[in-house]
Amino acid sequence: MxxxxxxxxxxxxxxxxxxxxxxxxxxxxxxxxxxxxxxxxxxxxxxxxxxxxxxxxxxxxxxxxxxxxxxxxxxxxxxxxxxxxxxxxxxxxxxxxxxxxxxxxxxxxxxxxxxxxxxxxxxxxxxxxxxxxxxxxxxxxxxxxxxxxxxxxxxxxxxxxxxxxxxxxxxxxxxxxxxxxxxxxxxxxxxxxxxxxxxxxxxxxxxxxxxxxxxxxxxxxxxxxxxxxxxxxxxxxxxxxxxxxxxxxxxxxxxxxxxxxxxxxxxxxxxxxxGDNKGLRFPFEIAPKQIVIIPIMAEKEPKVLKKAQELKEKIEEAGFRVELDAGDNKRPGEKFYFWEMKGVPLRIEVGPRDLKEKKVMIYRRDTGEKKAVAEKQLLKEIANEGRFLSENLKKIAKAQLDKSIVDAKNIEDVKKIVGRGIARCGFCSVESGGAKCAEIVEKETGGRIRGTRIDVKEKANGKCVICGKPAQEVVYIAKEY
Amino acid sequence: MxxxxxxxxxxxxxxxxxxxxxxxxxxxxxxxxxxxxxxxxxxxxxxxxxxxxxxxxxxxxxxxxxxxxxxxxxxxxxxxxxxxxxxxxxxxxxxxxxxxxxxxxxxxxxxxxxxxxxxxxxxxxxxxxxxxxxxxxxxxxxxxxxxxxxxxxxxxxxxxxxxxxxxxxxxxxxxxxxxxxxxxxxxxxxxxxxxxxxxxxxxxxxxxxxxxxxxxxxxxxxxxxxxxxxxxxxxxxxxxxxxxxxxxxxxxxxxxxxxxxxxxxxxxxxxxxxGDNKGLRFPFEIAPKQIVIIPIMAEKEPKVLKKAQELKEKIEEAGFRVELDAGDNKRPGEKFYFWEMKGVPLRIEVGPRDLKEKKVMIYRRDTGEKKAVAEKQLLKEIANEGRFLSENLKKIAKAQLDKSIVDAKNIEDVKKIVGRGIARCGFCSVESGGAKCAEIVEKETGGRIRGTRIDVKEKANGKCVICGKPAQEVVYIAKEY
Incomplete structure (x- = not known):
């Protein structure tokens, strides 16, 4: 692989x-x-x-x-x-x-x-x-x-x-x-x-x-x-x-x-x-498959595969999108790697010992955490862990956005920030009058003026980072992907 | 109107x-x-x-x-x-x-x-x-x-x-x-x-x-x-x-x-x-709205509208697609006419007397039949009547198709049938050899050879309706819409 x-x-x-x-x-x-x-x-x-x-x-x-x-x-x-x-x-x-x-x-x-x-x-x-x-x-x-x-x-x-x-x-x-x-x-x-x-x-x-x-x-x-x-x-x-x-x-x-x-x-x-270095990570709601079931040591214990199929039907009936990876030409480790790369939120492992103990293992793609779950609790746990996963991905994403915004006092600051984050700074005008300064911004920093916020009122202090006139607006500057 | x-x-x-x-x-x-x-x-x-x-x-x-x-x-x-x-x-x-x-x-x-x-x-x-x-x-x-x-x-x-x-x-x-x-x-x-x-x-x-x-x-x-x-x-x-x-x-x-x-x-x-002369008739499964609720004499009894809204929510929660026509600028008769034209499968009428008797009227678009239903039974009755309606539309359609197929012995028969139904007759060949006869069929009758059936084996008797050679196939001829 x-x-x-x-x-x-x-x-x-x-x-x-x-x-x-x-x-x-x-x-x-x-x-x-x-x-x-x-x-x-x-x-x-x-x-x-x-x-x-x-x-x-x-x-x-x-x-x-x-x-x-x-x-x-x-x-x-x-x-x-x-x-x-x-x-x-x-x-x-x-x-x-x-x-x-x-x-x-x-x-x-x-x-x-x-x-x-x-x-x-x-x-x-x-x-x-x-x-x-x-x-x-x-x-x-x-x-x-x-x-x-x-x-x-x-x-x-x-x-x-x-x-x-x-x-x-x-x-x-x-x-x-x-x-x-x-x-x-x-x-x-x-x-x-x-x-x-x-x-x-x-x-x-x-x-x-x-x-x-x-x-x-x-x-x-x-x-x-x-x-x-x-x-x-x-x-x-x-x-x-x-x-x-x-x-x-x-x-x-x-x-x-x-x-x-x-x-x-x-x-x-x-x-x-x-995504992370292993591959995709889908939020639970929009994952093409929300759960993958991987039988462990199924070649030694035929009941394992039967149980895996039974679980698949049960999970499907409850309305989740589930895949059973029962192929015997790959080791479990390879399957883990593959479905993690594919971004499937939850992995369920079921092996001979789990059968006896009437439990399964659930693995979370976002945290890498694994826990044993009683079979009876499985559907509830899937719904919960799915929700926690989506919330966790949101939290991580929000923190990343927040930390990417950095205040800039002058064009040198803007240059340092743009390409690695969003520069927040004073600007002369977002009406047509500011177009010339915006051109300079783009030429010098590679970033574009994204505009002014409308969810929060921001009061401009100081000067436009380009022309030095009194800043009328607080603008955000960033490079487009 | x-x-x-x-x-x-x-x-x-x-x-x-x-x-x-x-x-x-x-x-x-x-x-x-x-x-x-x-x-x-x-x-x-x-x-x-x-x-x-x-x-x-x-x-x-x-x-x-x-x-x-x-x-x-x-x-x-x-x-x-x-x-x-x-x-x-x-x-x-x-x-x-x-x-x-x-x-x-x-x-x-x-x-x-x-x-x-x-x-x-x-x-x-x-x-x-x-x-x-x-x-x-x-x-x-x-x-x-x-x-x-x-x-x-x-x-x-x-x-x-x-x-x-x-x-x-x-x-x-x-x-x-x-x-x-x-x-x-x-x-x-x-x-x-x-x-x-x-x-x-x-x-x-x-x-x-x-x-x-x-x-x-x-x-x-x-x-x-x-x-x-x-x-x-x-x-x-x-x-x-x-x-x-x-x-x-x-x-x-x-x-x-x-x-x-x-x-x-x-x-x-x-x-x-x-469809029929009144307008559309949608099968229940694909109707944009499956049910329309029409309040009767709501202007005299305010509770009627409240009940109609309550019913709408209940029916919607059960997963049906429902419309409440509560506008007071039209008489119920006009609303009936409109929603029948639109092909909504079921109409529910609720008026002051129904309130007292805890029932509603259900009207079926396909049969024109109306019946009183206890409010408690409503969801079950909607599911049943919806299913009956779809089955009835299917039955009518199937009978129409069956009766449209008419045996033809010669080209004169075919001429009489085509444009009003499907002519079934003997034909020389549906391989390239029959192409000339097919051209004549189209020219003389306006119909096209639709082909041979594959769901039933049909044995050709007699002669090709065009060239008179022994018929190899039973074909169907019809005009395309």
Missing amino acids: EQQKFDKEKDSSEWFTWIIQEAKLADIRYGVKGFLVFQPWSVEPMELMYKYLEADLERRGHKKYWYPTLIPEKNFYLEKEHVEGFSPEVFWVEKGGETKLEERLALRPTSETAFYSMFSLWLRSYKDLPFKTYQRANVFRYETKSTRPFLRSREFYWIETHNAFATEEEAFKNVLEDMETTKRVVFGVFGIPTIVFKRPDWDKFAGAVNTFGADAITPDGKVVQQPSTHMLGQNFSKPFNVKFVDRDEKEKYCYLTCYGPCISRIFASVVLTH | EQQKFDKEKDSSEWFTWIIQEAKLADIRYGVKGFLVFQPWSVEPMELMYKYLEADLERRGHKKYWYPTLIPEKNFYLEKEHVEGFSPEVFWVEKGGETKLEERLALRPTSETAFYSMFSLWLRSYKDLPFKTYQRANVFRYETKSTRPFLRSREFYWIETHNAFATEEEAFKNVLEDMETTKRVVFGVFGIPTIVFKRPDWDKFAGAVNTFGADAITPDGKVVQQPSTHMLGQNFSKPFNVKFVDRDEKEKYCYLTCYGPCISRIFASVVLTH
Whole structure:
């Protein structure tokens, strides 16, 4: 068996490449740059992640749609900033068979221009509002930067919500609720802690009034963008003619918002955040297999295998996802190593002595602790240990994020921090006026201004780390993974 | 409220167009020919249909993958018959931004050429076999025939399985198991009875050795193709180099099979098969809402609404999908009409008198029968009536299919039957030799040879209805919807 060669904290990029192949998460040999084949060991957890996110959105009143993958060019050109932002990244379909199409069709890079063209047909009155929709979709961007599996691909998997409201207040309330969903699901279930930033003006979603992006941290101190939510105001409702007749019988433009959790990128953070030098560590809720049963000395005692099968059925019936590794061509030690690398939260070992004592051993992937459990207590113990494991992974991840934030007094500090953590410092302005200082930051430190916090009020002291003018804002600077 | 204008049996095509709009199943005004926006009332049942089909495939050992939507042109051209069959229908991507791509990329019309290029990298030994995979995907075909919502679109939603076996026997066994899945899920759960035909040689999937297609019937006697399963033999494994080393240490080509349940088209059959003049009738298992609660005289007795809410929570907790229509701007009769049109299986009415007697009324959408049920028995009664309803819809559908098959002695008979049912008759040959007679059939009757049955052995008597040579086969002829 091949020994793992990379230290996850020090060589996290190499470790990430290694684990994608070793755990069969995805195969990069498809032959088209930026496109990859996702294998069952990533598809199953990503399906579970979809399930949790969709359930949360449904509870909040979003209804599910399936929109076409192709968007007519004319829709695409209606919102000026949007088209400027996205056109360099659009894949175009121009032919069906060898027939030239009447109009070019865009492979959706995002679906505002598809959704809002229909909103204008459907919405008539204040009684139709709020109107909250979503779809699960794959989207396409012709990335010219270097692509990385899960993190930056030319096709990726996400959810996009699109929503219409009568007032700006209601729209903004929904933006805040999106952030709650991020916290509840991305942190609460997937165990990825994030900081939500209001992005600077120069880093907004193309066409948005404001963008709020959640950032997670990698083991080596870079950030990975998690879901972002956008206040679109009336920027799209005007060109797309999304209007309603209000209670006062006046016709008004709707306020629109959208929210885009990118499942394949969040999955990258699940891998990067929770993994260790042995391999993956899945939170219990989204593990493709939650438990692996390994029979010990089954070749000497046939009852062991029978018991293992019996346990498997019992555990499965209780609704857990369980695997029995009964193959006799590998020693238990090899099996342990393999399933630890695969990130299965709990391992159950059952051997001849356990049979007699009516107990089994449970091993926790996160702590490495092993304990004997009475067979009668097994289901309860599985549920408990699963929960403890998820809580423990969350705690570790949260501590890592917290410690990565370091105050910087000047640009030299920022340089030292960026690439290894998140620098927190004073800055002149996150409106367009600060764009020049932001460019200098990027050039000198390789980091980008992530924005200002909205969950805590932070008062700026001192000066902008670049221009030396009085600091208006406290910003966070980090390198993107 | 607008009265329904079409008779489902007589004007089933107009009825279908009407119900798609009336029940908000999909909106055809997206603005690109052959593409439509699926709305929640079709998305929710189609998601449930995916769930049932995927669970069946998982039980049979298929593992889920996500493949890229785009297929490189060179893959596409490896299997000669395949490319001939599909290239007129392929949408091509040639540009990213305004940059010409190095190679044209096909929007997948089906994914054999994507899957098998990876199989050749993954499969090494007989120990890797059988190898059974699937994906849930949207696929694209530049249809030049007229498009119809759900039935024939340029983008549609399906599952495709792709599988490799060591021997022809094992491959064929899997093809037979696919037919069992069709029976178990498409009939058993969705209530769509089908006949499985071995398609004639001239009507096989491009690149297949044999194609087995299941046909369902529409109310006006046309057929709609349901899942088909294909024996690909070594036709793809040779050009794609899908090989394995067998027990005898010899290198051999795999036998491949694929199976393609098209969810959006099966959904069309759910609508067409079960609907009636009032609108949709969903089987209980796939109904977006299974129960609607309608409070009666709630404006006179406030306790009614409270009770209705209490019932809703109780029913929801039991795991059913339930809607409470508590709006007071509509009379109960209007609500009845609306939810019957929407196809909700069970309606629960609760009024002031029911409160006193601790009972509610249950109305069955399929039979129109209404009965009083003690509140204590409600959950049990819902489960029972739901099951009875699904069984009843299945029985009705099966009787309709059975009665649509009519024996034909000559071409005049066939002409009379086709368009109103399925003609069963003697035919010279379903090998290439019969292709000419099949052309005449199509020209003279508008019907196509659906193939020969494989579930029952049928012995041909008499002569081919076209050429008069001794009949070798019993074939079925019908018009496609």
